[in-house]
Amino acid sequence: MNILLLGSGGREHAFAWKIANSPKCTQLFVAPGNAGTLQIATNVEDLAVTDFEGIKRFVLDHSIDMLVVGPEEPLVKGIVDFFEKFPETRNLPIIGPSQTGATLEGSKDFSKRFMKRHGIPTAASETFTAQSINEGLVFIKSQPTPIVLKADGLAAGKGVLICETHAEAEKNFKAMLLDEKFGEASKKVVVEAFLDGIELSVFVATDGESYKILPEAKDYKRIGEKDQGLNTGGMGAVSPVPFATTSFMKKVEEKVVKPTVKGLKEEKIKYTGFLFIGLMNVDGDPFVIEYNVRMGDPETQAVLPRIKSDFVDLLYAMGTGRLSNYQIELESFSTSTVVMVAGGYPDVYEKGNPIEGLNTAQKDKVLTFHAGTKMEKNGQVTTQGGRVLGITGMGNNLEEALDKTYARTREICWKDVYFRKDIGQDLLNFGK
CATH class of the missing domain: 3.30.470.20 (ATP-grasp fold, B domain)
Structure with missing residues (x-):
């Protein structure tokens, strides 16, 4: 089958290596790919992972049988929902969840509430915004240290801070909400109990x-x-x-x-x-x-x-x-x-x-x-x-x-x- 893989990182090179080694793969395209995927597949360097219209055109033009989404950004932005809107792409097997499913990663607050609803063990937490910053500061003072602060949205793996003191937690909490330390990702901040393990x-x-x-x-x-x-x-x-x-x-x-x-x-x-x-x-x-x-x-x-x-x-x-x-x-x-x-x-x-x-x-x-x-x-x-x-x-x-x-x-x-x-x-x- 013809397969299109989205992404350009180490994860995608590993995916490409595994896919290319399968006898079931006829042709593998990687968009945009890197120097490693170039050696085992066809890179589509001018196709961005969030260019949904461009990806759809490529899928139809190259008779793609399966779309594999490597990174989280296109999933959080709704690529699966986009493809389901069109009769010609509705039945294409896509490896990745719907936009709502992707919110499990796209919003820490959403995922914490999901875990609470379904009795899944996780650290106790509360979520705050700039409007509720004073309540958040009171909550932080009431928590034992260390205290974990998490940007609600996507922050490229860098939006989690473990603060050893209340003063450090308060300073970073303000920086995240008021100074947009992690940009849009920290418009909401999850304050979480530290798990020792x-x-x-x-x-x-x-x-x-x-x-x-x-x-x-x-x-x-x-x-x-x-x-x-x-x-x-x-x-x-x-x-x-x-x-x-x-x-x-x-x-x-x-x-x-x-x-x-x-x-x-x-x-x-x-x-x-x-x-x-x-x-x-x-x-x-x-x-x-x-x-x-x-x-x-x-x-x-x-x-x-x-x-x-x-x-x-x-x-x-x-x-x-x-x-x-x-x-x-x-x-x-x-x-x-x-x-x-x-x-x-x-x-x-x-x-x-x-x-x-x-x-x-x-x-x-x-x-x-x-x-x-x-x-x-x-x-x-x-x-x-x-x-x-x-x-x-x-x-x-x-x-x-x-x-x-x-x-x-x-x-x-x-x-x-x-x-x-x-x-x-x-x-x-x-x-x-």
Whole structure:
């Protein structure tokens, strides 16, 4: 089948790699893509992920059989609803939820209210606007520290602040609501109780009726080692996660996954695609931190290599409501992903720096996923974003996977390259 994949990051390169390796894929287009997808698919560089009219024309002109939406923005802006308006595109399988479904990620307040309605365990919270700022300040004073502040809307993975003191929380709360610290995203702010535990990400594929739980992962969001410094879109990930035991994952399924899918169905919210559940393991019990309505980045680069069964079959089963018939098979090996970023990220960073070492012979069980890259006319790959590459190693255990990952990172360089050297180290001796 002919498949169009929207996006240009590391997640989309991983999707493209998995899709291109399926015998079910005849031709793969990626819009706009990056230098990595260019090597395995046809990039459509002038087609933006939010140009719905342009995407529709491309779908019809190129006889696209399935549309896979990688990032959250087009979903939150209603691409699924847009395609359903037209008879010629109404039946196209689209991997992604409706605009209402995407609000689970597009609005933290919406998702918290959804969880409360359906008894899904999550931290206690209240939501405030500029009009209710004084009530918010009183509420903050009444809370134990640390205090979590979340921008209600999309903030590129950077809209969450953990404040150690009441003064810090009050200062940031005002900055978010009055000074638009995160722009439109912080017109509402969710003030949330801090959960003390270990974080992990659980991924669910659903067609709105059935679901399949994909391999879990743990990601590392802070820019600095030992989880110091600013939040980023993600500096690395590992899979599987040693504390995600069979008994814990059973709790996740019963307390979180089932009531979430059931709640969407009861509220008649059309949801076809991936659901990323950010969880905190608090003394063996799962609490939902957030929902995302697509696969995570960089977790995708760690998770997809562990899916053994045909990935296009999985996507098509979701898009056509036949997921109950899909048998998911998983690999037993471990994976680790380390993200190589531009110096200065997540603040100001340079673009256009040549990347050296990409053409060194790829070693067995190592994958190099492109994110913020561009292929110049002379064939040189340059940096184009903050997160530039994701290096994924595979091994019989986490230690082997990390060895392969870091060996590859040492072969690649560009001006002011930076990556964390402690990804997965906290899990190597977990439980020993």
